[in-house]
Amino acid sequence: MKPHLNRPEVRPPSPQWRVSAPPVAARSAALILAAALAVATAAPVLAGGGLPHLSNFEAGPHVVALYNDSPTLVTGRNVLTLEVPPDADPASAVLDLANAAGRSIHVQLRKVSVRGGGESGGHGGAGGHGAAGEASSAHASGHASGHDSSGASGHSAAGSAASGVHQAGTPEQAVEGAVAPKVRLRGAVDIPATGTWTARLRLADSSGVTYTAEATLAAVDGGPNRLYLVLTGSLIGGAVLLGTIVRRLRPAPAVAATRRTK
């Protein structure tokens, strides 16, 4: 329905002409906002893993969590993360993947460094959040959760406790819990084929005893849906091709003008 636009008063057609000088208040507000945005401080908002949980290794008394940067193991590049408990020796950890076809891949693990202090433990001082584990549940419930950056002052703690988005308690709560931080190790691996892969972990504890554990993982195709790619690719390619051909078949402007004259 077209709105009835009768107004009781007549307005000038371009009232914006009245205002052209930069308003001081607006400039000041913009300046303050820009200054606030520019101040980058080390905020007590902490990052954890925030990664999908694939499996747990039970290496003797140690439970080592395995995470990936995708919800499952996928063909192509995967960045795997191990969360090693503090009583194990992270330097001794060796991770290999093998499939039924006899293909074996070694994962080169490196410690994850934490900005803003702390060991490679996952939680940068706010230990004991188990953020990565919560992240997986968040993904499972359809919430991407994001980097399980936990809010300071209980921000995300309240927000995600119910929503499944991973979260953490306040730094104060972490200190009260006094749980030693776990150590994170990360490594990239290229999975060449779908199917079942067995992940083998060797880990020693501080006393030098070595344990071995296995976990079975299913690798699926990575990347986008092929039907989607074909459809969008065809539409884009087809439209551009059609446009190009029609333009070629169309008479040049000079020729068209001549024809019109005749």
Next chain:
Amino acid sequence: MSTQPRTRPVAAAAADLDIQQSLNGRRPVLRPASSDPGGILDNRFVVGFLRSPLWPGVFAYPTLVVFGFIVYSLLWGPGAASANVGSGLTWVFWWPLIPLAMFAMGRLWCAICPFGKLIDLVQKFAGLGRPVPPFLKKYGIWIIDAVFLAITWADHAFGIVDSPRGSGYLLGLLVTASVVTAVVYERRAWCRYLCFLGGLSGNYSRVSNVQLRATPSICASCKDQVCYKGNGKVAGCPVFEVPRAMSSMANCNLCANCIKSCPSGSLRLSFRKPASELWFVSRPKLSESFLAVVIVGIVLVQTVTMLSFWEPLMGSLSGVLFGSRMAAFTVVFLVAMALPFALVAGASAVSGGVRDERLFANFARFGYAVIPLDLGAHMAHNLFHLLAESQSIFYNAAALFGIYVTGPTGVLSQSTIQALQFGLLGLGIGGSLFTAWKIAKPLRGPGGARGFAPHMAVLVLFAAVNIYLFMMPMAHRA
């Protein structure tokens, strides 16, 4: 302050024309000297840059390259949003910056948007240049409204933002649609009539701090209109605007084609009071007001889904609706969209009675008053993502090169972010109330702001709900 439009005799304007050499020293630049105290184009570096071939390509091409990388990362990169640098760049960095950029610079983003550059490139080789059909001109904004609502619904129903693949599919579909439109129709028909972000930008840009206007005294003697048609070297206005008649920043994307092509230097770019354009919309459109009002609902939905009571609410509703989470969300979504509409319509019914206006005429007029609140709430909501999560982008980008690092994801403390959020929200609320008052108030003569009270009541209610929601703790996205 004078209430009359600033006009000057042609002779005086012509006498003021100051012929300068542009930065490249090859082309004379004509501009009105000292005609506009706040004129951004008075700065010779700015005018030189805008008139040079560098603008906007110097930003648009790199943006197109980054966009290509983002799409690749979304479709072929990590499947977890928290580990995908494309997801972070899109939803934690770009999307939150968009409303801020619109407030500061209008639709400047549209000048460097990868879709726009892609359209230009496609049209160079395969564009058929057909005129935009009247249907699209008339109902394009309604299509935008519908698509915007559909995308918001799909985001939660299918998890578009939370899934890199979902985000990639959405971008791929938008690329496909824009390319097909570019092949068939002339200029940037997609940007003007179909892009959902363009619709949002159009509304938000009315609040922006800058305006581009032609000088009527100069344009009065112009017969060529190269600003609209283009000349041999510079294309005409890509969004079908006639600069000499332009009284709104809703469609101008500051591509500067008109500044480049005008031989008389008629165009002026200047600062203005934020939201001042909304006070005197000469031809209010119901479709634009409708979009403004439903955005209230969209921001509410986006905020509510990040709060602690969301999951229990979904659980309870799903139980009633045969265990379907999608059905539960759809119900909440429809209610959230319908409520603001019903409230503003109710206010319009009362206000229209006072002002002797029909309901939808009053709705169309006062709907624009909601835009500052929309923008304020949108910026406040997205500020959380930008300031509390943005460092995750660096961690994920480093992981691409085998550098594994983690740490704080926020750049400011939670309390600082919340203070900024309330600051933005306050500006939006104040802007909306003032806009409604200005719309209601007669321009000249005595008389109060007739029909203001019902709209003020609704705006205060919207403000209260937003304040309450922003006081509650939010969960992180990525």
